[in-house]
Amino acid sequence: MKNQDTKEKPNSEIKWLAYSITAAVLLVTIYIAIYSLHKGKGDVILQTLIPLWGTWIGTVLAFYFGKNNFEAATKSYQDVIEKLTPREKMSELLVKEYMVPLKKLVYLIYDEKKNEKIYDILKYEQFEPYNRFAFFNSDGTAKYIIHRSLFNRFISSKVENNLSIEEIKELTLEDLVENSDDTIKNVLKNSFAIVSINATLLDAKVKIDSIPECLDVFITTNGATYEKVEGLITNNIILKEANV
Numbered sequence: 001m002k003n004q005d006t007k008e009k010p011n012s013e014i015k016w017l018a019y020s021i022t023a024a025v026l027l028v029t030i031y032i033a034i035y036s037l038h039k040g041k042g043d044v045i046l047q048t049l050i051p052l053w054g055t056w057i058g059t060v061l062a063f064y065f066g067k068n069n070f071e072a073a074t075k076s077y078q079d080v081i082e083k084l085t086p087r088e089k090m091s092e093l094l095v096k097e098y099m100v101p102l103k104k105l106v107y108l109i110y111d112e113k114k115n116e117k118i119y120d121i122l123k124y125e126q127f128e129p130y131n132r133f134a135f136f137n138s139d140g141t142a143k144y145i146i147h148r149s150l151f152n153r154f155i156s157s158k159v160e161n162n163l164s165i166e167e168i169k170e171l172t173l174e175d176l177v178e179n180s181d182d183t184i185k186n187v188l189k190n191s192f193a194i195v196s197i198n199a200t201l202l203d204a205k206v207k208i209d210s211i212p213e214c215l216d217v218f219i220t221t222n223g224a225t226y227e228k229v230e231g232l233i234t235n236n237i238i239l240k241e242a243n244v
Contacts, residue, residue: 086242090202099231107134110143119169140228145191196223
């Protein structure tokens with residue numbers, strides 16, 4: 001019943017307005033007619049009332065049909081949006097509206113000289129909620145995105161090679177980069193893509209889909225690798241928005 005009341009209200013308002021305008025026009029018409037006949041100026045009736053009637057008819061029609069057309073256009077637009085495929089929806093969504101901005105990104109500066117131990121990296125408190133470890137160069141450009149699963153795969157491979165617990169704790173980021181198998185090296189090499197700040201989520205998805213190992217897209221001003229990172233779009237963000 002509530003929905004019906006909501007739908008009927010606009011029609012009642014339209015009828016009330018139409019009746020009010022009609023009553024006002026009739027009163028003015030009667031007054032002008034009586035006044036003009038009394039003064040012996042019958043021609044004034046036509047000169048005055050024709051514009052008045054035209055305005056009245058135009059007002060009623062404009063209000064009624066204008067409102068109906070607006071509501072029809074709005075419903076039509078909503079219907080079109082609802083029928084869009086996930087791919088079409090993503091083509092309308094800009095990455096800058098959905099990315100994790102730089103100020104909210106948790107990342108590490110990649111330093112070959114420091115050569116951090118993987119065991120220590122995995123224990124960093126700021127990364128505890130995340131499965132992605134972002135590494136930037138000292139100039140703010142992207143270096144790697146290393147998922148926790150890749151670290152675990154590397155460690156597992158060393159366990160299979162009979163390394164002791166103490167030796168595993170000494171493994172460094174450089175060991176991962178330089179001394180891992182070809183599969184891991186390939187994942188590192190293709191760990192991310194880059195798009196511009198004006199790209200869409202569809203652009204980001206196309207990049208990810210074109211690189212089998214890639215699950216993440218860094219955002220820069222013009223989509224160049226030598227530019228500073230401004231944000232990050234993950235495959236999870238894309239999947240979430242694609243299902244809206």
